[in-house]
Amino acid sequence: METLQEFDFVALNFDRDGTLTNPASWTEFKAAAARPGGPTDAIFIAHGFRNDETEARGLYSEFLRTFRRNMAQASVAGALAPRRFLVAGIFWPSKAFRESFGDGGVQSADNDAVQLEFAREQLAELRDLARTPEQERQIAEAMRLLPSLEGNEGAQDEFAALVLSIAEQEGAVLDPSDGFDRIQNTPGSTLLAKLQAPVILPTRRRDPDEGGVLAIDDGSSFGGEGEGQGLRAVFGSIFGRVGQLLNLTSWYVMKTRSGTVGETGVATCVRQLRGERPGLRVHLVGHSLGGRLMAACAKALAQPPVVHVHSLTLLQAAFSHFGLSADNREGTRGFFRDVIEQEVVEGPMVATFSFEDAVVGKAYAIASRLAGDNVQAVGDRHDPFGGIGRNGAQNLTESTEGPLQAVGSAYAFSPRVVHCLDGSGGLITSHGDVENENVTWAFASAVASTP
Structure with missing residues (x-):
């Protein structure tokens, strides 16, 4: 042994x-x-x-x-x-869940072509997670829609519905407190609009007497674990926001699989x-x-x-x-x-x-x-989703x-x-x-x- x-x-x-x-x-x-x-x-x-x-x-x-x-x-x-x-x-x-945009992610705010290619790579990774021919077809259709998402809410809605379907697994019971059902029932254009503002993580907690309110990082850094936790979910075009949605979809797939x-x-x-x-x-x-x-x-x-x-x-x-x-x-x-x-x-x-x-x-x-109504939500202990x-x-x-x-x-x-x-x-x-x-x-x- x-x-x-x-x-x-x-x-x-x-x-x-x-x-x-x-x-x-x-x-x-x-x-x-x-x-x-x-x-x-x-x-x-x-x-x-x-x-x-x-x-x-x-x-x-x-x-x-x-x-x-x-x-x-x-x-x-x-x-x-x-x-x-x-x-x-x-x-x-x-x-892998991408923890920062320094480990293979996109760091240019202006290079739409690079961001588009990165989104294609993420879709290819999602395709590898498909469990049925229908899910493979849905990811292929999402790849076809990808270049047309800018300014097209109908395409955004269809795209999000297609990619989120990969997280569905026959017989799996989803945890409602993880918010997936709410995300899946929200139009894709709304989801991507919510990601347009920076998602900024707190780096420390204030004194409990202050109600657990959070001290906020300025969002300027994109470091990995242990570095500054500022996180901007959009870099200047829709494809940065798409990348965050695809990353979260992979997260939900892995959550189901681990269960x-x-x-x-x-x-x-x-x-x-x-x-x-x-x-x-x-x-x-x-x-x-x-x-x-x-x-x-x-x-x-x-x-x-x-x-x-x-x-x-x-x-x-x-x-x-x-x-x-x-x-x-x-x-x-x-x-x-x-x-x-x-x-x-x-x-x-x-x-x-x-x-x-x-x-x-x-x-x-x-x-x-994405799951809530508060566009400033940070998933802290007071949040429904943390x-x-x-x-x-x-x-x-x-x-x-x-x-x-x-x-x-x-x-x-x-x-x-x-x-x-x-x-x-x-x-x-x-x-x-x-x-x-x-x-x-x-x-x-x-x-x-x-x-």
């Missing part, structure tokens, strides 16, 4: 429908779980939307390396020293493992859309007969900040509320968030702009909020409670900064608190 950072490690590969493509590896995993004197704890860990297999393996390796170091900390060593861990690394077919892999693929494995090895502790960990994948897994485990796991760790998770709530402040139940009500997680739930997460912030700022990885869980009775602690500082984790840990201010400096020792210290503390 492969080892990764001295942990027994098995790679589990799933296709876009949640089908396990290497069943022999799952057989190997179950055999390792059943051996005499074998593991006491199993960790299932999932990567996010932008990782290929090499990047995902790097994420898992670094996360496990710092977790291994934290296991020796005095306050958890007594609980963790007797534990023997078996790790399942989840690999699913994700696709499918979690609920049909990973949940099947966890359910089987818990049935065969009921004494084995199970810990679910997910980064970004891997967090949504694990939330979907836990939601599937809430269906009868309910199967319990021991901890759930969401690292800068990319789903609605109302996803676990009983009410999104508009009377709608959170998409993953079953996880809480059915008490799927017997131990603590940890959700890291950071105001420095430009990726979740960007995606939800654009979604909020991400848990940016804002923490909102309107959730079964939650606490506090700072992400430095290594060695004690946590008081409670079972069946979502502990929202704020890494803003340098402890989580970007969407991908989830392998550092402060983050894995929170995970080690959560695992140590499980009996």
Whole structure:
């Protein structure tokens, strides 16, 4: 069996429908779980939307390396020293979400031809995500319409309807708190008009006494993660706005796919493992859309007969900040509320968030702009459409909020409670900064608190 950072490690590969493509590896995993004197704890860990297999393996390796170091900390060593861990690394077919216009995007405000070509490239990428011949036909028709969009509202309406159809998947249930249904039911010309004004992300939060009002970046920078988060969704022609719409469409496709892999693929494995090895502790960990994948897994485990796991760790998770709530402040139940009500997680739930997460912030700022009536919406914690990885869980009775602690500082984790840990201010400096020792210290503390 492969080892990764001295942990027994098995790679589990799933296709876009949640089908396990290497069943022999799952057989190997179950055999390792059943051996005499074998593991006491199993960790299932999932990567996010932008990782290929090499990047995902790097994420898992670094996360496990710092977790291994934290296991020796005095306050958890007594609980963790007797534990023997078996790790399942989840690999699913994700696709990159463009975080800035410096990583292959367009930086010229005047070069319409370059922006048009970039939009064509994005459409080609969307075509690769098509699941049916009809969806392929729709993207081909969108490509034909693309050059005629300037000043043509009818063409814009048809174009948006065509490209957004790629996010539809037969049998998939969409999360209303992510705003896709509202976006899909809005004319394309209106969507593109909403993107004409700059979408500017806040870079820091003011004092809570000021009502959580946000300090705003001036929007002049287009840096990547950890740099200035100013974001202009339009560069001077319609094709810059089209690029943002296409990028968001890819985001919704990946959200649906991550949910499918979690609920049909990973949940099947966890359910089987818990049935065969009921004494084995199970810990679910997910980064970004891997967090949504694990939330979907836990939601599937809430269906009868309910199967319990021991901890759930969401690292800068990319789903609605109302996803676990009983009410999104508009009377709608959170998409993953079953996880809480059915008490799927017997131990603590940890959700890291950071105001420095430009990726979740960007995606939800654009979604909020398009789905709502407020053209200045930025997807903050007061917004109907915001991400848990940016804002923490909102309107959730079964939650606490506090700072992400430095290594060695004690946590008081409670079972069946979502502990929202704020890494803003340098402890989580970007969407991908989830392998550092402060983050894995929170995970080690959560695992140590499980009996």
